[in-house]
Amino acid sequence: MIVPVYRNAEYVPQLIAEFSGISAIAAERFQMPMEFVFVVDGSPDDSFELLKAALPQAPFRSQLLLHARNFGAFAAVRTGLRAAQGDYFAVINADLQEPPELLLRFLDRLVNDDMDIAVGVREGRHDPGLSRLAATMFWAFYRRFIMRDIPRGGVDVFGCNRRIRDELMMLEEANSSLVGLVYWLGFRRCEVPFERRARVHGKSGWTLSKKINYFLDSVFAFTDLPIRMFTIMGALGFAFAGCLAIFVIVMRLSGQIEAAGYTTTILVITFFGALNTLGLGFLGSYAWRSYENTKKRPLALVRTARSFDGGSDTTSDLLYSGRRP
Known part of the structure; x- marks a missing residue:
């Protein structure tokens, strides 16, 4: 025992x-x-x-x-x-x-x-x-x-x-x-x-800190859920960016706007910047755990x-x- x-x-x-x-x-x-x-x-x-x-x-x-x-x-x-x-x-x-x-x-x-x-x-x-x-x-x-x-x-x-x-x-x-x-x-x-x-x-x-670590170890050790979430979010992000681009082009060609708006530019940059940061965090977690397991x-x-x-x-x-x- x-x-x-x-x-x-x-x-x-x-x-x-x-x-x-x-x-x-x-x-x-x-x-x-x-x-x-x-x-x-x-x-x-x-x-x-x-x-x-x-x-x-x-x-x-x-x-x-x-x-x-x-x-x-x-x-x-x-x-x-x-x-x-x-x-x-x-x-x-x-x-x-x-x-x-x-x-x-x-x-x-x-x-x-x-x-x-x-x-x-x-x-x-x-x-x-x-x-x-x-x-x-x-x-x-x-x-x-x-x-x-x-x-x-x-x-x-x-x-x-x-x-x-x-x-x-x-x-x-x-x-x-x-x-x-x-x-x-x-x-x-x-x-x-x-x-x-x-x-x-x-x-x-x-x-609480030990519970959080246990939770993260359980996620990263037994599932690729974070990677799949990142992939889905990336796909949705591309779809959103594509729709936004079509909308801006149509508005531009119809003469309703003279140039792409400052707000739209900031939103797009912020969205993809956050998405990239989140993805790097997920991938880094897997890389770090793989590195830890190679130390023996x-x-x-x-x-x-x-x-x-x-x-x-x-x-x-x-x-x-x-x-x-």
Whole structure:
């Protein structure tokens, strides 16, 4: 189980308690142990210190990884997926707004129904009204223009088997959407509905700027919509310019005007200038993302890695060998 952590210090006791119960149920129901991989993504609070103190006494196997700085949730999930061991993998957020019981439902579908991917689909959410409205608009746009298979409520968490994990690890894209990549892969996929919990502590680190970046990465990584929009606008612009030219010529030949008007000239120059600027912006976004993907830089760097055997004080430092976590 991959758990990205950022500004979640208040949740550490609850995380340990709820994951202990989930681990015990999984061992009894599926006869397989659970490993929890906590990836602290350069969190400025004491999340890492609290987890380092609590995990040695936890009754489940765990790993604790600390990024050298804040690389983002997508990089944290990739780090956890690369470090995790097992036949099945799942992602859950450390703020516990997704109920941990969802992990068992993922595992049930993956093991018993022989699915490759299980995605958590929100049927309801106890978020502020403005946040719900923004999320609804975002996922509606996502479904309409980017990926039609995405559920209406969106996807934040998922589970998969080892084959899918390995395929995701080979997709080393610096600017992309993890959810988009999961759906892009295809394979046998099922949906697991759940009710999103209200946030108990603190404020979400999912700021407006991060949402905008995620939105842009999703658009430019999975669709040519901006290019098609630019093409359509260019075609409409040419049609408008042609009609305007015919109108001016007719007016000129009929003697109703002596010369092309200053206002018309300014409008035409402004229109095509703005169109060219918009087109360069769209094309530049694609060029920049292509350039970023050619760098082959690691998406994140792990500063510290520890492994804990559940129920003992034994810990071991790991030499993390992943070049591109």
